[in-house]
Amino acid sequence: MQSDRNILLLSDGPGGTIGADLDILYPGRVKRLDVTSESCDAGVLSRYEFVITAVNDGCNLHKLDYGAVTAFAESGGQVISCLFEYARNRGMHFSKTHVQDRIRPGMRIEIENDVTRGYSLGDTLWWYGTVTSAPDQTYANQMFQRQILGLETTENVASLGISNLNGGAVMLEERVGDGRIVAMDLASPVRPWYNSWGSTNKYLFLGNIVNNAVRYGKHYPERLDYDGFVDLMFDTAERYPDLFLEDEGRSSDGRPMYSLNVGDESRPTMYFGAAIHGWEWENAYGLLRLAEVLCRNPNVEGLNTPNLHFKILPVQNPGGFDRFTRQNSRGVDLNRNFDCNWDGFHYTQDVRMPWDYNFMGAKAASERETRVIQGIIDEHRPLCVIDFHTADYIMMLPHKGDGELLAAIHADVRDRLKNRYLTQKPYGGTYQQVNMDRITEFRPPEPYCIAYAAERGTPAAFLIEMSGNRDNVHALVMNTDTVVEICLAAVKQCLLKGGSP
Numbered sequence: 066m067q068s069d070r071n072i073l074l075l076s077d078g079p080g081g082t083i084g085a086d087l088d089i090l091y092p093g094r095v096k097r098l099d100v101t102s103e104s105c106d107a108g109v110l111s112r113y114e115f116v117i118t119a120v121n122d123g124c125n126l127h128k129l130d131y132g133a134v135t136a137f138a139e140s141g142g143q144v145i146s147c148l149f150e151y152a153r154n155r156g157m158h159f160s161k162t163h164v165q166d167r168i169r170p171g172m173r174i175e176i177e178n179d180v181t182r183g184y185s186l187g188d189t190l191w192w193y194g195t196v197t198s199a200p201d202q203t204y205a206n207q208m209f210q211r212q213i214l215g216l217e218t219t220e221n222v223a224s225l226g227i228s229n230l231n232g233g234a235v236m237l238e239e240r241v242g243d244g245r246i247v248a249m250d251l252a253s254p255v256r257p258w259y260n261s262w263g264s265t266n267k268y269l270f271l272g273n274i275v276n277n278a279v280r281y282g283k284h285y286p287e288r289l290d291y292d293g294f295v296d297l298m299f300d301t302a303e304r305y306p307d308l309f310l311e312d313e314g315r316s317s318d319g320r321p322m323y324s325l326n327v328g329d330e331s332r333p334t335m336y337f338g339a340a341i342h343g344w345e346w347e348n349a350y351g352l353l354r355l356a357e358v359l360c361r362n363p364n365v366e367g368l369n370t371p372n373l374h375f376k377i378l379p380v381q382n383p384g385g386f387d388r389f390t391r392q393n394s395r396g397v398d399l400n401r402n403f404d405c406n407w408d409g410f411h412y413t414q415d416v417r418m419p420w421d422y423n424f425m426g427a428k429a430a431s432e433r434e435t436r437v438i439q440g441i442i443d444e445h446r447p448l449c450v451i452d453f454h455t456a457d458y459i460m461m462l463p464h465k466g467d468g469e470l471l472a473a474i475h476a477d478v479r480d481r482l483k484n485r486y487l488t489q490k491p492y493g494g495t496y497q498q499v500n501m502d503r504i505t506e507f508r509p510p511e512p513y514c515i516a517y518a519a520e521r522g523t524p525a526a527f528l529i530e531m532s533g534n535r536d537n538v539h540a541l542v543m544n545t546d547t548v549v550e551i552c553l554a555a556v557k558q559c560l561l562k563g564g565s566p
């Protein structure tokens with residue numbers, strides 16, 4: 066049964082956007098079959114590991130042989146089915162609920178299992194489509210979601226996610242023989258685009274079944290201000306005795322800048338930071354998640370992490386984090402303020418006045434935040450420094466470092482991110498996998514955090530741009546997952562390169 070092309074998409078037509086999206090997510094793995102003109106009997110299905118059904122037109126329902134689909138599951142197959150055909154074939158009450166634009170339809174997670182990985186019981190994520198071209202304006206901007214109403218759960222049938230509109234099942238699992246059918250509403254959410262609240266996670270649960278999409282990612286229910294985030298850091302540290310917080314000094318608006326610390330300070334240091342541009346906020350959650358991952362399993366992926374020292378500053382710019390600004394509270398772009406070729410760095414505009422986009426500050430390291438970070442680098446001389454930014458997909462190198470090690474980290478990161486998440490390319494319209502395929506050459510020396518570290522001898526300092534700056538928490542599973550993977554790739558390659566430190 067195992068072959069490269071192991072996913073079969075059954076639909077009443079060429080496969081539509083779901084087909085196109087699956088081809089991007091799982092290149093070479095998807096066979097599309099049009100049930101209106103081709104046979105989908107048991108013999109055909111048995112050649113695949115996963116069967117996905119997506120019937121659009123009710124008139125075509127009878128052309129999908131659901132008996133064969135169920136038999137496929139019975140013999141150990143994994144089926145992902147849109148709600149419509151599942152409900153009709155099981156004699157259940159199918160519903161498509163419209164709401165005017167007051168409530169955003171969401172799905173509340175009811176069970177934590179391999180399908181819902183990334184979410185906890187009770188988490189609610191937005192899940193809906195939108196009417197965009199209604200002839201009557203009363204219906205424009207309406208949102209809708211599909212559910213199965215009055216689902217009777219049994220030993221074999223469980224609701225995985227229910228609607229916040231009416232309690233109907235938006236995603237359910239039926240155990241059938243040696244396999245299962247997971248029915249979910251793939252028809253309401255549109256193609257995931259950059260900031261789409263209703264569809265960002267459209268393929269996440271399907272991905273968990275087909276390709277273990279979520280490995281380390283975690284949903285956080287709320288976008289917190291800095292004080293709230295610090296509380297969350299303290300709460301997390303309370304749960305893990307190996308995790309402790311350190312007050313690294315005051316920010317320019319007088320707040321304590323806390324780091325998360327794991328491991329042995331006498332061992333080589335990995336320094337990871339985020340949100341130096343305050344509005345690039347999501348990666349702070351990724352780094353908090355990393356600390357949790359390291360403490361839950363110190364031997365994660367066999368990397369004996371207690372042999373290292375992790376210093377993690379999730380919010381390098383508390384003022385900007387709170388006010389959703391790039392600059393710190395004094396209008397300085399902190400990542401143009403480091404004491405590395407500060408005098409020699411010339412942009413033609415947007416650098417000289419406070420609140421200019423790239424305002425460099427009055428002099429090198431004029432800002433308290435900059436001095437806090439420089440102080441950490443001076444004291445610990447890290448083996449690796451990663452500065453997490455948003456929003457694009459690229460790994461940027463400083464002016465020097467260990468090129469071989471950086472290339473090895475990049476290759477590992479690329480590998481890890483393959484076939485995991487679908488999104489819209491930042492600043493462009495095309496759909497793509499979440500990836501870190503692009504990498505820069507060594508750049509000229511700049512007053513950047515990573516350049517300061519490279520100048521002080523860090524062999525593996527680099528900057529990550531990944532998708533983010535969203536206006537809410539809807540992409541945090543994907544974002545936190547990506548951050549943790551990148552950090553673990555760096556740890557692994559540093560350990561391989563240096564032997565066991």
Ligand SMILES: [Zn+2]
Pocket residue numbers: 342345454455
């Ligand atoms: Zn940035």
